[in-house]
Amino acid sequence: MISLKKYLDSxxxxxxxxxxxxxxxxLPAAIKAYRSALVEMGSCSTDACPALGxxxxxxxxxxxxxxxxxVNREQVETTRQNVQEQLQDWGRRTAxxxxxTTSEVKDLxxxxxxxxxxxxxxxxxCAGQLNNVTARxxxxxxxxxxxxxxxxxxxxxxxxxxxxxRMAAEGKAAVEQLRAEVSLYQAKLEIAEETAxxxxxxxLRNRAWMESxxxxxxxRNGPLTLAIVDxxxxxxxxxxxxxxxxxxxxxxxxxxxxSASRSTDLIGRWGGDEFxxxxxxxxxxxxxxxxxxxxxACGGYKIGGxxxxxxxxxxxxxxxxxxxxxxxxxxxxARADAAMYKEKHASRNGPMRLRS
Numbered sequence: 584m585i586s587l588k589k590y591l592d593s594x595x596x597x598x599x600x601x602x603x604x605x606x607x608x609x610l611p612a613a614i615k616a617y618r619s620a621l622v623e624m625g626s627c628s629t630d631a632c633p634a635l636g637x638x639x640x641x642x643x644x645x646x647x648x649x650x651x652x653x654v655n656r657e658q659v660e661t662t663r664q665n666v667q668e669q670l671q672d673w674g675r676r677t678a679x680x681x682x683x684t685t686s687e688v689k690d691l692x693x694x695x696x697x698x699x700x701x702x703x704x705x706x707x708x709c710a711g712q713l714n715n716v717t718a719r720x721x722x723x724x725x726x727x728x729x730x731x732x733x734x735x736x737x738x739x740x741x742x743x744x745x746x747x748x749r750m751a752a753e754g755k756a757a758v759e760q761l762r763a764e765v766s767l768y769q770a771k772l773e774i775a776e777e778t779a780x781x782x783x784x785x786x787l788r789n790r791a792w793m794e795s796x797x798x799x800x801x802x803r804n805g806p807l808t809l810a811i812v813d814x815x816x817x818x819x820x821x822x823x824x825x826x827x828x829x830x831x832x833x834x835x836x837x838x839x840x841x842s843a844s845r846s847t848d849l850i851g852r853w854g855g856d857e858f859x860x861x862x863x864x865x866x867x868x869x870x871x872x873x874x875x876x877x878x879x880a881c882g883g884y885k886i887g888g889x890x891x892x893x894x895x896x897x898x899x900x901x902x903x904x905x906x907x908x909x910x911x912x913x914x915x916x917a918r919a920d921a922a923m924y925k926e927k928h929a930s931r932n933g934p935m936r937l938r939s
Contacts (some may be wrong), residue, residue, distance in 0.1 A: 613648055620649040623667040632677045638791050639673040642854050661818055665855050676783050678703035784850040793851035797861050797912050808869035809919040810860040815898040817856035824893055832895055833887050843879035866905035873901055900927040
């Protein structure tokens with residue numbers, strides 16, 4: 584794959600194996616190939632891990648769409664970093680998902696094996712006891728003493744009742760054990776679902792979960808305002824201090840957003856350095872809430888470094904969009920995203936700026 588950033592950084596193209604002689608024709612072809620690769624990676628991720636591939640496919644599709652317009656060095660580098668982050672995050676989550684799935688299948692097979700073994704032992708024991716009762720009943724035909732016949736019948740009936748009572752008790756115990764096993768696996772499933780709904784880096788809800796909850800709130804027809812928050816200059820933090828510092832900053836910023844939010848607010852990581860909030864209120868009330876988040880989450884952060892703590896000042900751009908009647912989630916998200924980018928390119932008037 585041709586390095587788009589290297590090409591854009593250079594004044595001339597020196598690729599002896601390129602058939603095209605006009606460098607102006609090489610860049611569009613390379614970008615087209617790169618966009619196609621992103622789409623294919625997204626499609627392959629859904630085949631490799633259907634449970635988690637949709638998130639990666641959606642993010643890569645968003646990055647691919649961003650390359651449709653005129654491309655410069657900053658866009659290429661930002662896209663490269665975002666693709667790397669998405670693939671690394673997806674790889675970690677997928678590995679954890681399959682480790683957990685493998686463990687669950689192993690435990691389930693062991694439970695099934697133990698259950699089958701217990702049922703087999705019980706059936707063999709009961710079969711032997713019933714055979715003894717049958718043999719005793721058959722021997723009655725050869726008896727002539729009525730007292731002995733009566734005693735044999737009474738003993739056989741008592742043994743049969745004892746066997747049936749034991750079978751009922753063992754069946755009840757097996758049902759109780761099975762119920763306990765089901766409860767255990769139900770709890771494990773709930774934990775797995777909770778884990779799958781979380782962003783691996785920040786612990787906030789991930790994009791897929793947020794979209795599902797936004798859809799639900801839209802169907803309720805109540806007030807709903809979305810806020811997309813984008814950290815300004817985050818790329819510079821990664822470039823100057825490294826991705827580990829950038830990751831820690833994202834975790835800290837996410838924690839501050841969570842701390843300053845109301846119990847009814849939904850907060851998630853939208854991707855990269857973007858976060859999303861779903862507020863069940865009008866846009867005017869949402870602006871008040873965002874002002875409060877601004878005072879709390881933006882400002883100076885101290886991040887532990889190898890030698891001394893690194894001080895980073897965080898500012899963010901915010902786009903707000905209030906749900907309109909009959910508006911789809913896609914259109915609502917597009918309006919919030921457009922408002923955020925409009926504010927991001929506008930004049931800087933404060934740590935967190937609003938555009939609606």
